Amino acid sequence: MSKWFADLNPQQKEAVETIEGPLLVLSGAGSGKTLVITRRIAYLMEQGIAPEHILAVTFTNKAAAEMRERLRAMVGHTAKKVTLSTFHSLGLQMLRAERNRGKNKKPFVIFDQADQMACLRELSRTVRLDRSLDLGSLLARIGGFKNAFLDPEQVPASEDEYQHAAATLYGAYCQAMEAYAAFDFDDLICTPTRMMERSAPCRRRWSGRFRYVLVDEYQDTNSAQLRMLKALVSLHSNLCAVGDDDQSIYGWRGAEVRNILKFDSDFPAGKVIYLMRNYRSVGSVLALANAVIAKNENRHPKSMVAHRAEGSAVKMVVNEDGESEAEWVAKRMAHYREEKKYRLSQIAVLYRSNRLARALESALRAQNITYRVVGGQSYFDRKEVKDLIAYLKLCVHPADSLSLRRVINWPARGIGPVTLARLAEWAEQRQMPLYSALPKADQILGSSDRARKAVAGFVALMDKTRKRLSTHAAVPEAVRDLIDDIGMKADIFNAASSGKVAERRWASVQDFLDGLGRHCQGPGSATLATYLSKIALNELEKDQEQDSGEQVTLSTLHGAKGLEFPLVFLLGVEEGFLPHERVMNPASNDAGGGDLSEERRLCYVGITRAKDELVMTRAAQRMIHGQMRDRAPSRFLTDLPKELFETEDHTIVLSPEESKKRLEEIRKMLSR
DNA sequence: TGCTATGTTATTTTT
DNA sequence: TAACATAGCA
Numbered sequence: 205m206s207k208w209f210a211d212l213n214p215q216q217k218e219a220v221e222t223i224e225g226p227l228l229v230l231s232g233a234g235s236g237k238t239l240v241i242t243r244r245i246a247y248l249m250e251q252g253i254a255p256e257h258i259l260a261v262t263f264t265n266k267a268a269a270e271m272r273e274r275l276r277a278m279v280g281h282t283a284k285k286v287t288l289s290t291f292h293s294l295g296l297q298m299l300r301a302e303r304n305r306g307k308n309k310k311p312f313v314i315f316d317q318a319d320q321m322a323c324l325r326e327l328s329r330t331v332r333l334d335r336s337l338d339l340g341s342l343l344a345r346i347g348g349f350k351n352a353f354l355d356p357e358q359v360p361a362s363e364d365e366y367q368h369a370a371a372t373l374y375g376a377y378c379q380a381m382e383a384y385a386a387f388d389f390d391d392l393i394c395t396p397t398r399m400m401e402r403s404a405p406c407r408r409r410w411s412g413r414f415r416y417v418l419v420d421e422y423q424d425t426n427s428a429q430l431r432m433l434k435a436l437v438s439l440h441s442n443l444c445a446v447g448d449d450d451q452s453i454y455g456w457r458g459a460e461v462r463n464i465l466k467f468d469s470d471f472p473a474g475k476v477i478y479l480m481r482n483y484r485s486v487g488s489v490l491a492l493a494n495a496v497i498a499k500n501e502n503r504h505p506k507s508m509v510a511h512r513a514e515g516s517a518v519k520m521v522v523n524e525d526g527e528s529e530a531e532w533v534a535k536r537m538a539h540y541r542e543e544k545k546y547r548l549s550q551i552a553v554l555y556r557s558n559r560l561a562r563a564l565e566s567a568l569r570a571q572n573i574t575y576r577v578v579g580g581q582s583y584f585d586r587k588e589v590k591d592l593i594a595y596l597k598l599c600v601h602p603a604d605s606l607s608l609r610r611v612i613n614w615p616a617r618g619i620g621p622v623t624l625a626r627l628a629e630w631a632e633q634r635q636m637p638l639y640s641a642l643p644k645a646d647q648i649l650g651s652s653d654r655a656r657k658a659v660a661g662f663v664a665l666m667d668k669t670r671k672r673l674s675t676h677a678a679v680p681e682a683v684r685d686l687i688d689d690i691g692m693k694a695d696i697f698n699a700a701s702s703g704k705v706a707e708r709r710w711a712s713v714q715d716f717l718d719g720l721g722r723h724c725q726g727p728g729s730a731t732l733a734t735y736l737s738k739i740a741l742n743e744l745e746k747d748q749e750q751d752s753g754e755q756v757t758l759s760t761l762h763g764a765k766g767l768e769f770p771l772v773f774l775l776g777v778e779e780g781f782l783p784h785e786r787v788m789n790p791a792s793n794d795a796g797g798g799d800l801s802e803e804r805r806l807c808y809v810g811i812t813r814a815k816d817e818l819v820m821t822r823a824a825q826r827m828i829h830g831q832m833r834d835r836a837p838s839r840f841l842t843d844l845p846k847e848l849f850e851t852e853d854h855t856i857v858l859s860p861e862e863s864k865k866r867l868e869e870i871r872k873m874l875s876r
Numbered sequence: 877t878g879c880t881a882t883g884t885t886a887t888t889t890t891t
Numbered sequence: 892t893a894a895c896a897t898a899g900c901a
């Protein structure tokens with residue numbers, strides 16, 4: 205018997221050793237999913253399958269890194285030879301490889317969401333468009349078109365205002381992306397998929413290379429990713445999909461729960477294995493989770509079985525309002541810290557909406573409890589870093605007119621909107637990238653001496669920098685020179701409201717340089733271009749991961765997926781948050797109708813994060829949009845047998861005499 | 877260019 | 892309520 209499944213339960217073992225043909229592993233929360241995936245890869249290798257033929261796809265870099273590490277611990281350095289990456293990084297790799305085969309070797313840039321938005325904002329100026337429309341919503345719909353592989357002219361006409369506007373914008377958007385030689389995240393999936401679908405040799409190449417394919421979090425795949433997988437396994441059907449339909453919480457981002465529900469029709473003659481033994485949570489927590497999720501329809505019917513003992517009862521704590529809720533949680537933590545019942549790092553506070561974190565943060569500070577907030581603004585989203593990145597993108601790829609617009613007058617060098625408009629018009633008429641207008645500034649701008657000089661100065665700067673970057677060594681030095689040349693330091697210190705802010709901004713520029721330096725010292729192929737794509741795909745190690753100390757984790761329910769904690773506080777378990785108000789009353793710009801079942805799954809995900817103890821809280825009333833509102837308990841819990849959790853009510857209850865007295869007082873005030 | 881007054885909006889955010 | 896954006900002004 206293989207050593208890789210000696211200690212597994214029968215279903216886990218079956219999932220590891222079923223290596224041929226389609227296999228769906230429905231792995232409930234805490235059922236040892238990552239263990240099974242990594243063991244399976246090790247087992248494949250033990251069976252003599254070359255690691256080069258194995259592909260494991262995840263959604264996040266974190267998951268990929270974690271898997272890689274666990275695999276390395278099992279099989280050593282050969283773990284490196286397994287292709288273990290995110291969908292997007294796989295797509296990028298395929299795209300690069302295919303372009304290198306063909307004639308098209310032009311460099312390209314990757315647009316993240318901010319870049320996409322900037323692009324749309326730019327377009328919405330030329331394409332006449334109702335300015336009140338929400339660009340984010342339009343972008344989401346354009347993503348929908350892309351993932352359905354629709355060409356702009358194929359988009360069905362629609363009455364819906366947003367759908368209509370998105371369709372109008374879609375063509376212009378595609379053109380712009382082409383002109384910039386830019387690929388967005390959707391393109392990274394769709395383009396390689398289209399290549400495979402259109403060309404049998406291409407399909408054979410990739411399907412032949414990756415003979416055993418694993419996908420993690422299958423419930424989160426969208427329709428394009430499904431098509432990508434279908435093409436990838438077209439030669440052999442060796443697809444192992446691992447996921448849990450009950451944990452599908454990204455439907456609003458295009459994920460299709462249906463994919464995991466209709467697995468057997470997409471990949472016929474496959475096998476389905478249920479991993480239903482839960483090793484994570486105590487019985488009481490699991491019972492509640494099972495009861496909550498059981499009410500959903502359209503799911504693989506299943507129920508987790510507790511491996512652990514019953515544990516202490518789940519609690520629901522009702523407080524007067526949002527502030528007292530936060531305060532109560534913080535005080536309870538302070539208490540635990542003193543009693544040493546839990547270390548702070550073992551505690552998480554989860555909530556549906558970030559807004560709930562605010563009250564909590566101040567309550568925690570008041571109790572001197574350190575915390576970390578999962579997610580939050582990324583380091584590369586900071587303005588100063590983004591500006592610098594735009595310069596570098598432009599150096600690598602002059603056709604990226606968006607980056608050019610971003611930096612052409614930053615720091616200010618006298619190229620104002622009028623000058624820019626003239627240059628843009630010239631380029632527009634000739635269907636050329638904006639950059640190509642710059643060397644012609646003399647003839648385009650005519651009289652304006654100042655502007656001409658400014659543009660010439662900018663061109664000289666870019667030429668100089670590009671030359672420095674291309675001369676073999678010293679990429680970081682070249683960037684440092686660029687920073688000096690543009691006077692970035694002075695600009696940061698002038699622009700900032702306080703010295704402290706400036707110091708911090710300047711420090712992030714330094715951090716960026718350090719990161720770049722480290723990257724360039726890495727393996728041979730490390731270039732500025734690869735660094736930029738890593739930034740776009742969020743693939744760089746987060747250097748300031750400060751989970752060193754003792755701190756409580758604060759996270760949205762979405763951010764908590766895949767995590768687990770001995771003690772979990774689940775905040776705002778109320779109508780309006782769970783399910784969210786927005787789902788019950790969708791705004792006009794929301795795509796499809798609100799999905800109540802996804803809200804229930806979100807609740808389920810929250811509950812199943814808890815290992816030993818779960819405390820849910822809600823407030824009797826809460827400040828919503830500046831108004832105090834009464835809050836009702838979440839429907840996901842009101843219709844459950846009451847022995848599943850204990851309620852603890854901390855709202856102020858007045859005695860009959862007391863309330864009579866209060867009423868009298870009010871009456872007096874009114875009569876006066 | 878940059879600041880202030882005013883208006884407006886109110887989830888979730890793996891890449 | 893409070894954060895953010897935009898417009899208008901200096």
